[in-house]
Amino acid sequence: MTLVAKVKESESVKTREDEMLTRENTGLIVVDIQGKLAGLVQDSARLIVNTTLLIKGVKALNLPILWLEQNPEKLGGTVPEIASALSPNRPIPKYTFDACGAEAFIQAVQESNITKWLVCGIEAHICVYQTVLSLLELGHEVELVCDCVSSRTTFNKELAIAKLTSKGAGMTGLEMCLYELVADCRAAEFKEILRLIK
Incomplete structure (x- = not known):
């Protein structure tokens, strides 16, 4: 292996800390x-239950949430179970399928100082797809x-x-991301996370 190749390889290696979700x-x-x-x-019923649990877990960990x-x-408002879990947050209205076309959303993303975003919602192949693609870009x-x-x-x-x-987004699940974020069974929030997903 050439020196140039070794340098490029070392630059591309990420540490476990780089890869992990953190609070x-x-x-x-x-x-x-x-x-x-x-x-x-x-599977709309499961989607609503899982998303409600995800929101509650993220709130227990005191992470920022953007609601679109x-x-x-x-189209009407967010379904009551999810809207209730998101309260007192307020939704950001949008009219482009890609949320990055909404100035208020871009401003909220910039002000958050967050580098990694968990994304949930519908429809996967339209608004979720276009928004995630723009965030990656x-x-x-x-x-x-x-x-x-x-x-x-x-x-x-x-x-x-x-x-x-294929374009660089990662995949996770409800339990996987919450356990990754809580990280330690001694954490004050662990019992709340466990209660939600048991």
Whole structure:
């Protein structure tokens, strides 16, 4: 191996700390779980339960949350269970499928000083896909919480996940990300996280 190749290899190696979600570097983005559409996506009941638990876990860990609603005047508000879990946060309305087209969202992302975003919501192949792609292009790290995203068809959910992971997004799950964030069974928040996902 040449010296140049060795240097390039060492530059590309990330430490475990670089790879892990931490409370200092992680936030949550909740995308458009609204109105009738929320009931039409695949396994909608499970999506709503899992997302509610994810939000409660993230709040217990005191992480920032950005809450999005697509064209709420036409599509309706966020489903009550999730809206209640998100309170007292307020939704950011958007009209472009890509949330990065909304100035208020971009401003909230910049002000958060967060480098890694967990993303959940619907639809995986439209608003989630376009928003995650733009966040990646802006230099953020993104992990899809795969049991907290959905589309009207399984094919479209799987397509979105496959395409986003090929472009650099990571994958995680509800339990995986919360345990990664709490990190230590002696942490004050551990019992609350355990109670939520037991």
